[in-house]
Amino acid sequence: MASTSKDVPTVVIQDNPPDDLEPGACYDSILNPTDSFEEFASEMSSSLQERNISLATKNSTISEIQSEIIGESSAQMKATKSSDDLQTKDESISASTSHSNLVEQNGDETDNDKDDYLQSPELVNKEKHVFILSSAGKPIYSRYGNEDKLAGLCGVIQALVSVVEEQNQDILRSITTKDCKAVFLVKGPLILVAVSKSNESETQLVLQLTYAFNQIVSVLTLTQLNRIFEQRRNYDLRRLLSGAERLIDHLLIFMEKDPAFLLGAVRCLPLPEKARENITNAIQTTCNKIRDLVFAIMLAGNQLITLVRMKKYTLHPSDIHLLFNLVRSSESFKTAESWTPICLPKFDSTGFLHGHVSYISEDCQACLLLLTVQRDAFFPLSQAKHTIAEKLRRSNCLVAINDALNRNEELPTTNPLKHIGIPEIRHFMYKCKSTAQLFTSDPISLDKLQDYRMRHKVGGDIMVKKAERLSDIDYVRNYRRFCSSIHCTSTPAKLIFRSNSSDTVLAWVTNGFELYVTFDPLMEKDQAIKAVDRLLKWIKKEEQRIFIMHAPTF
Amino acid sequence: MFSKHISPTIGASFFTCNINLDNARVKLQVWDTAGQERFRSMAPMYYRNANAALLVFDITNFNSFVAIKGWVKELQSNVPEAMVLSVVGNKSDLEELRAVQASEAAQFAESIGAHYCETSALHDQQGIDEVFLNTAAALLKLSSSNLVSSLRSYDSADVDNDKIPTGSPTEEDATHTGKVELPAWSIDSIAHGDVQKNMCC
Incomplete structure (x- = not known):
């Protein structure tokens, strides 16, 4: 893009020539390339019949890997069944119904009390509610309040969904009122609902509900989830999810503030x-x-450090997001090495991988996940982890990771805006599509995430806030509208330039990347284009540092 | 150490500790298994080759004490070799909320040949050292009785940590017995020991 050109639109829309890859792109990617709203597209295009079929027909990647390993070694190794669910026998489901302290809480409340409960401060005036219930109408999860007291509401939701399905042979997707959107998603045996007063589009809300569903699948596997409800339609899923509500809570907060979810990138x-x-x-x-060993993943502070994979297999960004969420929400990983089953829904929703999860060392908060198809591989992986940690210490890599995490002032990526030197740019985010990776000018720092979490713990209430200086989270919230116009299925835009009294935003999508930039309010169009040009050159120059440009395998 | 912010164990976590006793060093390999029901079927993988088990309940929660009895049955019917059992009543700092009498717990422990003690993670890890010391001492005794083939002791000649084989969880299919829920609120909630002994001169 010649910055001297006067014909702005043509220059901008022109995509990069093939021999000149866009910043961050490389020929081989560790992640599945994503279009930001592919999930939504597949969700919305499906009819009622397709929906029922799509969940049923899935091949198991895990069995495929296991049979390959066995094929190679021909002997000795006894494979565990790929779908070795945590709960394999029918009787364990029915035998355990009498237990569970969850059942008792409902007490002898009258309908009146329940109606009152909907008006209680725990529930009123929240920016976004998320409810998950079984298709029989049993409450499973509520973001706020006590889902036990929401049986009435869940009944209403279930009735709405089933009336539209059965009488009209149609799917209820959303209900819009003056200031509020309710979005419905039926996935397998579950109904997920978001009720939001935020500026998120229907698409974005569906995406978030899909993530919440995937989080549940990640804990149970889709096979087990389906089977439980085939056996007992009114099963109380909270018993199997106990302890995992926390994961959904964290995921919902994480999605609201991290643009990685918005853009489907890592x-x-x-x-x-x-x-x-x-x-x-x-x-x-x-x-x-x-x-x-299928994947070795090292991450720190919701950021990927490296991913080494078995040949042929890549990971989908949304699976990585679930791993980030798991690590971020589980303090217990910090105290000892852990061995835990993990289902990655995009990789294989029918079975578990087994993960060795540990932090590299007490003085380096990088977490290493070693994911295998063998459920008894703990000790060799534990040994491997110690060897890796030792090698990293000797090669000074722990120092490099700590510098990056502590945002050492000397690094160009710590304060990119200062380093680029275009004072009019207030914030930007850049996604390289082919590698599904993301870079933002102001990485959401862990402290800020903590503040945000505190704010949400206290309320999640709608707040009219007049901040003097916007935080990165506010910028991201602001980008949501641009993001939905760009990914609008009926009339997608390639370039949006919008200026108002508070700021100027440029959103630009090409075949190779997506870029969102916030400038000062009085930015002229050609000035903005020049600035973007410099910005892209900087990203290109630093791409080896800010992106993972190789796709290593074992 | 007790921490308000600690999250429940996910899956199972593993740690080792070395305990010096008289003239022997005992290396404990401890699995701390998660209490939630969905991890329930993983448990046999960890206890199958275990030489010791710490059965931890919450003294303020009677159901957690009842659950211990289920675990004992499960261990007795699934672990062929002799095991060192300890019953541990946790949260001894919450005396005013006690729901399980120490005498009752001690009596039960005696009936299964287990040692009983109470712990608190709140005040200086009260009692916790004792639990591990007792377990180590009992294992030492067990190994000298030659009743247990999986418990190994080594002469000083090959005191070389690398040579000591590590135990491993088996890949046997999970079995399901009654439903048990254990309080998973601190790192010491339940631990299955996999123990090796290292004799020193």
């Missing part, structure tokens, strides 16, 4: 190219003899 921890290479090498050389 944020990487900016690291010197050499350091990342060393880390990847340490993992590769240590693990290349462990045959049933």
Whole structure:
């Protein structure tokens, strides 16, 4: 893009020539390339019949890997069944109904009390509610309040959904009132509902509900979820999810503030190219003899450090987001090595991978996940982890990770806006589509996330806030509308330039990337284009640092 | 150590601790298994090769004490070799909320040949050291009786940590017995020990 050109629209819409890859792009990606709203597109295009079929027909990637390993080694190794659900026998489901302290709480409340409860401060005036219930109308999760007291509301939701399905042979997707949207998503045996007064579009809300569903699948597997409800339609799923509500709570907050979800991309921890290479090498050389290891993932502060994978298999960003969420929400991983079943819905929703999860060391908050198809592989993986940690310490990689996490002032990526030197740019976010990776000018720092969480814990109430200086979270909230115009299915826009008294926003999508920039309010169009040009050059220059440009395998 | 912010165990967590006793060093490999029902069927994987089990209940919650009895039955019917059992009443700092009498718990422990003690993670890990010391001592005794083939002791000649084989969870299919729910509120909630002994001169 020649910044001297006067014909702004043509210059902008022109995509990059193939030999000149857009910043962050490389030929081989560790992640599945994503279009930001693909999930939504598949969700919305489906008819009632398709919906029922799509959930039933899934091949198991895990069995595929297991049979390959066995095929190779021909002997000894006894594979565990891919769908070795945590709860494999029917009787355990029925036998345990009498227990559970959840059942008792409902007490002898009258309908009147329940109506009053809907007016209670726990529920009123929230920006966004999320309810999850079974298709029989049993409450499973409510973001606020006590879902036990919401049986009445859940009954109404279930009735609305089923009336539209049965009488009209149609799907209830949303209800819009003056200041509020209610979005419905039926997935397998569950009904998920978001009731929102935020500026998120229907599309974005459906995406969030899909994530919440995937979070449940990640804990139980889709096979087990379906089977439970086939056996007992009115099963109380909270018993199996106990302890996992926390994961959904955190996920909902995470989605509201991190643009990674909005764009279907993964944020990487900016690291010197050499350091990342060393880390990847340490993992590769240590693990290349462990045959049933599928993914080795190192992450820190919701950012990916490296991902080494089994040949042929890549991960979907949404699976990585669930792993980020799991690590972020589980303090207990910090105290000891853990061994836990994890289902990655996009990778294989029918079975569990088994994960060795541990922090690299007490002085480095990077977390290493080693995911395998063998359920008894803990000890070899534990050994591997210690070897990797030792190698990283010796090659000074822990220092590099800590510098990046503590946002050492000397790093160009710590304060990119200052480093780029265009004072009119207040904030930007850039997604490289082919590698599904994201970079923003102001990485959401952990402290800020803490503040945000505190605010939400206290209320999640709608607040009229006049901030003197916008935080990164506010910028992201502001981008939501641009994001939905750009991804609007009927009339998608390629470039949006909007100026008002508070700021100027440029949103631009090409075949290779998506870019959202916030400028000062009085920014002229050609000035903005020049600034964007410089910005892209900077990203290109720093791409080895801010993105993962290799796709290593074992 | 007690922390208000600690989250429940996910799956199972693993740690080792070395305990020096008289003239022996005992290495405990401890699995702390999650209490939630969905992780229930993973438990056999961890206790199948175990030499010791800490059965931890919450003294303020009678149901958690009842659950212990279920676990004991499960261990007795699924673990072929002799095991060191300890019954641990946790949250001893909450005396005013006590729902399980110490005498009752001690009596039950005696009936299954287990040691009983009470702990609190709140005040200086009260009683916790004792639990592990007792377990280590009992294991030492067990290993000298030659009743248990999976419990290994080593002479000082091969005191080389790398050579000591590590235990591993088995891949046997999970079995389901009665439903048990254990309070998972601190790192010591339930631990299955996998123990090796290292004799020193």
